[in-house]
Amino acid sequence: xxxxxxxxxxxxxxxxxxxxxxFCGCLAQFGAPPNTQVCDVCMGLPGALPVLNRRxxxxxxxxxxxxxCKIPERTKWDRKQYFYPDLPKxxxxxxxxxxxCGAGYxxxxxxxxxxxxxIIRAHLEEDAGKSSHxxxxxxxxxxxxLNRCGTPLLEIVSEPDLRSADEATAYLGEVKQRMRHLGxxxxxMQEGSLRVDANVxxxxxxxxxxxATPIVEVKNMNSFRAVAAAIEYERQRQWxxxxxxxxxxxxxxxxxxxxxxxxxxxxxxxxxEESADYRYFPDPDLLPIEIxxxxxxxxxxxxxxxxGDTRKRYHQQLGIKPYEADVIVSQGPEMVAYxxxxxxxxxxxxxxxxxxxxxxxxxxxxLNVGMDAFPIDAAKLGELVARIASGxxxxxxxxxxxxxxxxxxxxVDAAIAALGIESVDESQIETLCRELLTDNPSxxxxxxxxxxxxxxxxxxxxxxxNANANPQAVxxxxxRLIET
Numbered sequence: 001x002x003x004x005x006x007x008x009x010x011x012x013x014x015x016x017x018x019x020x021x022x023f024c025g026c027l028a029q030f031g032a033p034p035n036t037q038v039c040d041v042c043m044g045l046p047g048a049l050p051v052l053n054r055r056x057x058x059x060x061x062x063x064x065x066x067x068x069c070k071i072p073e074r075t076k077w078d079r080k081q082y083f084y085p086d087l088p089k090x091x092x093x094x095x096x097x098x099x100x101c102g103a104g105y106x107x108x109x110x111x112x113x114x115x116x117x118x119i120i121r122a123h124l125e126e127d128a129g130k131s132s133h134x135x136x137x138x139x140x141x142x143x144x145x146l147n148r149c150g151t152p153l154l155e156i157v158s159e160p161d162l163r164s165a166d167e168a169t170a171y172l173g174e175v176k177q178r179m180r181h182l183g184x185x186x187x188x189m190q191e192g193s194l195r196v197d198a199n200v201x202x203x204x205x206x207x208x209x210x211x212a213t214p215i216v217e218v219k220n221m222n223s224f225r226a227v228a229a230a231i232e233y234e235r236q237r238q239w240x241x242x243x244x245x246x247x248x249x250x251x252x253x254x255x256x257x258x259x260x261x262x263x264x265x266x267x268x269x270x271x272x273e274e275s276a277d278y279r280y281f282p283d284p285d286l287l288p289i290e291i292x293x294x295x296x297x298x299x300x301x302x303x304x305x306x307x308g309d310t311r312k313r314y315h316q317q318l319g320i321k322p323y324e325a326d327v328i329v330s331q332g333p334e335m336v337a338y339x340x341x342x343x344x345x346x347x348x349x350x351x352x353x354x355x356x357x358x359x360x361x362x363x364x365x366x367l368n369v370g371m372d373a374f375p376i377d378a379a380k381l382g383e384l385v386a387r388i389a390s391g392x393x394x395x396x397x398x399x400x401x402x403x404x405x406x407x408x409x410x411x412v413d414a415a416i417a418a419l420g421i422e423s424v425d426e427s428q429i430e431t432l433c434r435e436l437l438t439d440n441p442s443x444x445x446x447x448x449x450x451x452x453x454x455x456x457x458x459x460x461x462x463x464x465x466n467a468n469a470n471p472q473a474v475x476x477x478x479x480r481l482i483e484t
Contacts, residue, residue, distance in 0.1 A: 086149070218230045345382025437478065
């Protein structure tokens with residue numbers, strides 16, 4: 001009997017980045033006081049009729065194209081019946097047999113080996129409200145906030161092609177990056193705009209037969225860490241359960257389990273409903289949607305470069321290391337635009353990438369601002385990097401200028417002048433190096449004896465004598481004078 005194979009399919013719920021809800025004019029913003037962004041439509045009051053948000057359709061098409069999905073000419077709406085306290089209508093407007101996005105795929109190129117994960121569908125639906133349970137305090141209180149009710153969701157359903165927690169995390173990372181990059185969603189998991197259900201079971205090869213354990217759906221996880229931990233927990237739990245009971249997928253149906261982030265374990269919630277249990281039927285208040293080729297072309301032309309293509313361009317055309325390219329792209333389209341604009345001025349992509357990865361991101365995090373509000377615009381950063389790349393500034397003095405630009409809205413030239421930074425020509429550096437070697441003859445002897453690190457003492461001394469002296473130029477001049 002071989003080791004069990006973990007079979008994983010993911011359902012990713014992406015909250016679309018629209019100003020208003022899917023079928024009414026209520027705002028779809030996070031953080032408002034409870035039950036203040038509601039109306040008769042999203043609360044399901046009698047006689048209230050839904051009106052479709054066109055922007056949600058366009059964002060869904062954009063997401064589908066990014067996931068290589070087939071887009072049908074026609075899609076329709078269905079009612080999905082279930083009864084939760086935070087679903088006031090008693091049904092959810094969703095899509096059943098004619099989703100807006102059909103079969104597609106997503107390639108994981110950074111895994112070893114690379115993998116193609118098939119996508120079954122991506123369909124539009126309205127979100128439910130949010131229930132909060134005060135279980136920790138022991139009061140048993142539950143509160144319902146309907147602000148989220150009716151917010152547009154795109155549910156992306158994968159085939160069970162994933163085989164490990166690491167692959168699941170890589171897949172989620174790529175989906176999140178594409179959705180953010182294209183402006184489909186902000187994917188803020190802590191705000192609930194990206195939630196994940198994981199379907200997990202095991203395949204066990206025994207006596208020439210493949211045995212499948214019952215499928216478990218782990219619901220509503222809101223961090224990649226939770227998804228990975230839940231998959232690992234279910235893998236071990238299902239293996240232990242099979243060894244004890246021998247139950248297979250033929251013996252019992254699919255079950256739904258929740259994830260306890262504190263205890264790091266899943267817990268049984270209910271038996272999983274099948275599609276018949278939801279009693280789907282076409283929504284009588286909403287017409288089917290015809291998707292004209294002209295609209296699809298318009299959406300496709302507005303998408304621009306996908307994150308994977310940007311990473312390849314940075315690595316293959318600009319010579320940036322794959323890790324640095326991924327750091328830039330993972331920050332979203334604003335950072336990509338910032339980097340491209342800075343490189344156009346600096347002419348040195350590698351140095352620009354290093355400055356963004358080390359300095360810009362650190363300061364943006366400290367200031368808690370996006371690139372649109374970062375104090376140093378792309379042109380200034382590019383000019384600063386160009387000075388460093390040409391040798392007119394060393395990295396240390398460059399960071400002095402960078403710090404000054406963070407606090408003062410001035411040009412790079414003005415910052416250099418304010419800091420008293422002056423250019424030091426080759427003759428001045430050579431004179432300085434000769435003085436240092438005359439005052440410290442033992443350094444030259446140590447260097448010739450193979451103790452090359454000894455020269456570092458003179459570089460530090462040169463900085464004390466002239467703070468504007470470029471350390472690299474000093475090092476090269478000292479070595480030249482010692483070896484001649």
